[in-house]
Amino acid sequence: MANRGNQAGTATAAAGGAAQRPNGATQGKICQFKLVLLGESAVGKSSLVLRFVKGQFHEYQESTIGAAFLTQTVCLDDTTVKFEIWDTAGQERYHSLAPMYYRGAQAAIVVYDITNQDTFGRAKVWVKELQRQASPNIVIALAGNKADLAAKRAVEFDEAKGYAEENGLLFMETSAKTAMNVNDIFLAIAKKLPKNDGAGGVGGSSGQGRRLDRAEDGNKPASSCCK
Amino acid sequence: MESGGSRSSRSGHGPKLHIPQSDLICKTGCGFFGNIAWQGYCSKCYKEYFLQRQQHQAAFVPSPVERSQSDASTFFNKPESHSSTLPRHGFSRFEEKKRHNQEMRTTAVKSLFRKTPTKGLGSPKSKDKRALSPESHSAIIELDQFLQTLPQNAAHHAYSFLRMQAQKLDGLVSSGVLTPLEISDRVHNIYQVFDEKLKTHSDMTNSSMESLLDHSERYLTRLLYKKLFCPHTCDDEERDLAVQKRIRSLNWISAPLLDCRINELDSKVRDILEKAITHLIEMDGQRAPQDKLASIINCSKLVFEMLGFSQPVSADDFLPALIYVVLRANPPRIHSNLNFITRFAAPGRLLQGEGGYYFTNLCCAVSFLENLTSDSLGLSSEEFDRYMSGKSIPFASLQAGVMVSEGLRLMYQNMSTLSELKHKQTNLQQQILELKSDMEIFNECVGKEVVECLQQFPVQIRGKRAPIKPDEVQPNESDTLKLLPPPLLPHKISAESALPPLVDSISSNLEHLVPDVAAAAPVGRRVVAATDNLLDGSIQELDLLALNELSISCSSSGEPNTLLLETTTDDDPFSSLSLTVQGRIIPCIPCENISPTGQQLPPSN
Numbered sequence: 167m168a169n170r171g172n173q174a175g176t177a178t179a180a181a182g183g184a185a186q187r188p189n190g191a192t193q194g195k196i197c198q199f200k201l202v203l204l205g206e207s208a209v210g211k212s213s214l215v216l217r218f219v220k221g222q223f224h225e226y227q228e229s230t231i232g233a234a235f236l237t238q239t240v241c242l243d244d245t246t247v248k249f250e251i252w253d254t255a256g257q258e259r260y261h262s263l264a265p266m267y268y269r270g271a272q273a274a275i276v277v278y279d280i281t282n283q284d285t286f287g288r289a290k291v292w293v294k295e296l297q298r299q300a301s302p303n304i305v306i307a308l309a310g311n312k313a314d315l316a317a318k319r320a321v322e323f324d325e326a327k328g329y330a331e332e333n334g335l336l337f338m339e340t341s342a343k344t345a346m347n348v349n350d351i352f353l354a355i356a357k358k359l360p361k362n363d364g365a366g367g368v369g370g371s372s373g374q375g376r377r378l379d380r381a382e383d384g385n386k387p388a389s390s391c392c393k
Numbered sequence: 394m395e396s397g398g399s400r401s402s403r404s405g406h407g408p409k410l411h412i413p414q415s416d417l418i419c420k421t422g423c424g425f426f427g428n429i430a431w432q433g434y435c436s437k438c439y440k441e442y443f444l445q446r447q448q449h450q451a452a453f454v455p456s457p458v459e460r461s462q463s464d465a466s467t468f469f470n471k472p473e474s475h476s477s478t479l480p481r482h483g484f485s486r487f488e489e490k491k492r493h494n495q496e497m498r499t500t501a502v503k504s505l506f507r508k509t510p511t512k513g514l515g516s517p518k519s520k521d522k523r524a525l526s527p528e529s530h531s532a533i534i535e536l537d538q539f540l541q542t543l544p545q546n547a548a549h550h551a552y553s554f555l556r557m558q559a560q561k562l563d564g565l566v567s568s569g570v571l572t573p574l575e576i577s578d579r580v581h582n583i584y585q586v587f588d589e590k591l592k593t594h595s596d597m598t599n600s601s602m603e604s605l606l607d608h609s610e611r612y613l614t615r616l617l618y619k620k621l622f623c624p625h626t627c628d629d630e631e632r633d634l635a636v637q638k639r640i641r642s643l644n645w646i647s648a649p650l651l652d653c654r655i656n657e658l659d660s661k662v663r664d665i666l667e668k669a670i671t672h673l674i675e676m677d678g679q680r681a682p683q684d685k686l687a688s689i690i691n692c693s694k695l696v697f698e699m700l701g702f703s704q705p706v707s708a709d710d711f712l713p714a715l716i717y718v719v720l721r722a723n724p725p726r727i728h729s730n731l732n733f734i735t736r737f738a739a740p741g742r743l744l745q746g747e748g749g750y751y752f753t754n755l756c757c758a759v760s761f762l763e764n765l766t767s768d769s770l771g772l773s774s775e776e777f778d779r780y781m782s783g784k785s786i787p788f789a790s791l792q793a794g795v796m797v798s799e800g801l802r803l804m805y806q807n808m809s810t811l812s813e814l815k816h817k818q819t820n821l822q823q824q825i826l827e828l829k830s831d832m833e834i835f836n837e838c839v840g841k842e843v844v845e846c847l848q849q850f851p852v853q854i855r856g857k858r859a860p861i862k863p864d865e866v867q868p869n870e871s872d873t874l875k876l877l878p879p880p881l882l883p884h885k886i887s888a889e890s891a892l893p894p895l896v897d898s899i900s901s902n903l904e905h906l907v908p909d910v911a912a913a914a915p916v917g918r919r920v921v922a923a924t925d926n927l928l929d930g931s932i933q934e935l936d937l938l939a940l941n942e943l944s945i946s947c948s949s950s951g952e953p954n955t956l957l958l959e960t961t962t963d964d965d966p967f968s969s970l971s972l973t974v975q976g977r978i979i980p981c982i983p984c985e986n987i988s989p990t991g992q993q994l995p996p997s998n
Contacts, residue, residue: 200745232711233705234706250746252753255713256709259768259769259771263757
């Protein structure tokens with residue numbers, strides 16, 4: 167729960183307490199993971215990501231026009247984990263479109279606002295849906311955002327913690343404003359992700375999704391013809 | 394056919410802008426207007442005529458080359474310049490044209506692959522060249538060019554593999570037995586096998602392998618685009634039309650209904666919106682999946698730009714805006730395009746990366762519009778039905794200029810501009826008033842302060858003084874004048890007269906040395922001549938010249954003067970002596986500018 171106040175702009179800084187390595191070093195494995203952000207609108211999904219990726223909160227920079235799709239690399243022991251973060255629209259009316267986003271995602275962060283009980287309820291719905299419909303080994307993290315507003319807290323820490331433990335989720339209360347636990351939650355996800363069968367091996371050849379596995383079946387007639 | 398010939402003779406030679414009224418009526422006289430492209434028939438009559446003629450000419454099958462000629466020229470040449478012996482397929486029914494194209498393409502592609510790779514793929518001497526569309530042709534050239542940058546062995550391998558696969562795929566697709574999903578699987582299979590094959594080439598770098606895969610994807614899809622895109626075996630085309638119709642019927646939806654913060658009345662925003670729409674529509678014109686994705690990415694970037702004036706744009710804002718852009722663009726064949734990308738883009742392209750994300754968003758947008766209900770807009774079902782049937786239009790949409798004609802939209806825009814101007818004007822007026830009152834207050838304040846100051850320090854007005862001319866001023870007239878030293882005057886020295894202190898001491902010495910001479914010193918301005926009593930006379934003289942002369946004369950004087958002379962001639966006689974007389978020299982500075990009170994007067998000329 168260390169309050170990491172650094173402006174984690176670079177990958178190495180984001181790696182935090184984990185074994186660090188210069189950013190350019192590639193002798194380790196490179197794993198690329200798709201991470202979706204789910205949660206009611208205005209719980210601070212994009213603030214959380216902007217804090218993680220750019221070290222920003224609120225301060226608007228010209229380069230940060232789009233906060234919907236961002237990537238960030240963290241180093242973990244000898245592995246470089248590249249997160250590809252897909253933000254989703256949180257409005258209720260777009261809820262039904264969510265499966266398109268989390269299809270093929272290896273990780274998901276479900277965000278709620280600790281000052282709003284409704285967002286926690288929605289988060290539970292998301293979690294249930296992910297467990298039912300997303301890929302079976304998806305890593306799900308629950309993030310109670312706006313922890314800096316603990317005075318207005320509506321969702322108790324223990325309640326959320328208990329729920330997370332029941333459902334096997336990673337759980338942290340975060341604050342995009344103070345940067346509390348922001349890097350930690352991403353690092354925790356990176357640690358929990360399987361590194362050997364992740365998309366993208368050494369050399370970063372484009373990830374081969376499940377699409378290929380299906381193509382494998384129709385392999386025989388094609389291979390007989392070529393050459 | 395004769396009718397075609399008679400038509401061209403009637404309408405004259407070459408392109409004409411003016412067409413006689415009689416030519417516009419369908420030749421069968423059914424009362425409808427005809428069209429030159431339909432040989433002067435109306436669409437319905439032409440269809441009948443065409444079918445009839447087809448039956449007549451069942452035996453005659455033109456060669457692919459001839460067909461391609463007719464196909465190409467119908468679009469670019471005036472029909473009149475054509476010989477009427479060639480059937481005109483250009484504007485015939487879509488299905489028909491598609492079938493013809495396909496036959497043509499099959500022959501073309503097959504004949505292409507009969508060539509040896511060493512000849513160069515894009516050699517213009519091929520007689521089949523005309524049968525290839527410019528797109529397919531450039532696809533081949535592009536691959537050829539790229540392969541030349543690779544090691545020869547790998548390039549040869551890659552080429553023969555791709556050639557083989559394209560040929561095989563072409564045959565399979567043309568046979569029409571495969572479902573779209575099967576075709577897609579085969580294409581993906583090719584990608585995978587190709588990837589594996591490439592890995593056996595150790596002389597390939599990772600990046601060149603990546604780009605070769607990229608090129609192979611581009612090559613295959615561009616070459617076989619006509620067959621892979623929207624194949625007959627699926628209902629893509631119908632769904633395209635359905636989506637298009639659906640979007641058209643939803644054209645009353647305004648941005649606020651979608652939770653979308655696009656302000657369309659802002660001309661800057663509308664410019665970007667139009668650019669985004671252009672990119673989205675352009676997607677249909679691209680052939681390779683990655684080019685289509687690039688169009689989507691460009692469109693999405695513009696959407697961000699459109700929204701991101703004040704803060705970073707999250708998906709909460711982005712998706713509604715994209716939906717709105719799709720709604721406004723009503724992109725052609727959107728369903729087929731999305732399907733094409735899904736089926737034939739290289740694996741990993743769609744589940745990852747920027748392209749994948751924006752593609753997913755576009756799919757979501759289209760799917761949202763397809764499945765839109767009254768709930769998703771927060772409307773009651775009666776309201777929704779009313780809007781859908783076109784019975785009424787939401788006021789907000791009317792205001793935002795969504796559903797109105799260009800003129801009305803312009804009017805709304807002008808009205809908003811005017812109101813903005815009016816607002817500015819009011820502001821300006823208010824500010825003018827504020828400034829005015831500020832100035833008044835300032836004026837008052839200054840006046841008050843001045844009065845206060847005057848009270849604190851009352852002004853004593855002195856009488857005007859007459860300009861003082863120092864030369865005319867009598868010494869006794871003003872007290873201050875007494876502060877000034879008296880003007881220099883040649884002194885008459887008498888024995889009793891008091892000398893200035895320093896001169897005094899010198900003179901006392903001198904007196905001590907030569908008492909008798911000093912006592913009887915005559916006074917004269919020019920002492921030089923008086924060499925006999927030189928010491929005495931020169932001391933009286935305060936003129937520097939005189940003093941100098943004094944020292945000279947002293948040096949030339951006799952023994953008894955040595956003591957004094959040493960003190961004065963050690964240095965420059967001026968330096969020592971001028972010091973002694975300085976007090977007397979300073980007052981000699983012309984003092985016209987100095988008033989009697991000692992204050993400086995401004996230059997008075």
